Amino acid sequence: MTLVRNKIYLNQLEDPHFKIDQLNQDFDLYAVHCTRKYISRSLLNRNQEKLPVIKAVNYIRENNKDIIYILTDKGKTNIFELKRGLTELDETIGKIEQRDFAQVETNIILNLLLIQLQVFSTVKGCNLLGKLYVNTNTEENEKLKFEEVSFSKNLVINIQTRAFTQLSYYQKKQAQELIKNIKSWGRSPRYEINLQESTIKQMANCYHDGEENDWYLMHPTHKNLKPDQTPFFYLNGKVGQARTSFLTSKSGIMYYLIDQLNKHYSQYFDKLKFREIQTESYDQGVNQKKGRKIIRKN
Numbered sequence: 001m002t003l004v005r006n007k008i009y010l011n012q013l014e015d016p017h018f019k020i021d022q023l024n025q026d027f028d029l030y031a032v033h034c035t036r037k038y039i040s041r042s043l044l045n046r047n048q049e050k051l052p053v054i055k056a057v058n059y060i061r062e063n064n065k066d067i068i069y070i071l072t073d074k075g076k077t078n079i080f081e082l083k084r085g086l087t088e089l090d091e092t093i094g095k096i097e098q099r100d101f102a103q104v105e106t107n108i109i110l111n112l113l114l115i116q117l118q119v120f121s122t123v124k125g126c127n128l129l130g131k132l133y134v135n136t137n138t139e140e141n142e143k144l145k146f147e148e149v150s151f152s153k154n155l156v157i158n159i160q161t162r163a164f165t166q167l168s169y170y171q172k173k174q175a176q177e178l179i180k181n182i183k184s185w186g187r188s189p190r191y192e193i194n195l196q197e198s199t200i201k202q203m204a205n206c207y208h209d210g211e212e213n214d215w216y217l218m219h220p221t222h223k224n225l226k227p228d229q230t231p232f233f234y235l236n237g238k239v240g241q242a243r244t245s246f247l248t249s250k251s252g253i254m255y256y257l258i259d260q261l262n263k264h265y266s267q268y269f270d271k272l273k274f275r276e277i278q279t280e281s282y283d284q285g286v287n288q289k290k291g292r293k294i295i296r297k298n
Contacts (some may be wrong), residue, residue: 001282009274011254013155017270018109023101026074026268027055029112030082033094034066043089044128045202051085053077056112056127069104071112107151110261113268114151119260125200133162133200134253140195142166144216147253157258159250163220164193168213190215 044057053076058069070082077085079096086093101109115126123133123146133146144164152158167190190204193216203215258272 004281006279006281007276008279009276011157011251012275013110013151013157013258014273014275015155016106016110016272018101018106019268020100020102023109023268027101028072028074028077029099029101029104030070030072030079031097031099032068032070032086033096034068034092035094036066036092045125046204047089048128050089051082053082054128056116057130058108058111058115059130060108069099069108069112105153107153107155110151110155113261113265114149114257117257117260117264119264120256123198123200129200129202132257134257135195135198136248137195142169144193144195146200147250149253149257157254159253162218164191164216165219166214166216167211170217171213188217188219190217192216 044051044054048054053072054070055073056071058071060067060069072082079098083093083096086096111130115130115132117132118124121134121136123135126132132149134149136147137144142165146162146164148158148160148162150158187206189202189206190211192201192203192212192214193199204211258274262271
């Protein structure tokens, strides 16, 4: 048997080194405490023109409480102006604190930067939704799918395929009262999507009378039906198709976005790198039963 050493890259980043002074010099970061049970994520989307200073938001749950992190350019607003503007939109907004970037989790900073990316295939408007969406559709349709990308607390890059279905599709197949009353549809957010301009905007949190039938729900066409998943990349021997297959796979999307973060925001952190592990295994050779047994991980 032959000892084989391998290097494996994970879909997890090494802990990056942030340039905190530069972040604090260029941006202001605010933590908005929410007093209601559910955050109205359509609030900032529908009223973007009233708070144009907001560059990006990140919705999280911290110590069993919902918090909205809001990023603005340095000196463009202050706690009192932001509080007044938000309270005019929603009286239930709680206290607002200004945070130093050294006080917040790494994934929050990365997500705030990630959702601002406006590069090939990314959808505009994600900065106010708190999630980055990558467009994998080729034409406008009643049924769409986007790749939702975010960093978890342990810096794993999560990519999930999300199905969006237009209300007009359900109206053809289901009675209006069904759309209104079924929990999974009636209480679902409504989105306005324009593929030609590559934009997404959350218009409402749930069903309401007179809603537009060209709005979308983040649901497949039928309850519990999963959308076609964008695969991870596997080389199948067709070398000529390898580059295209890679770029449209989850692996390709992941590598591309990290590369773009490094290009656009290198002033705020040292180069982002995927975590790697070293493995050793024994190749049993062609004359024995095929297979490898990992004997050590670093």
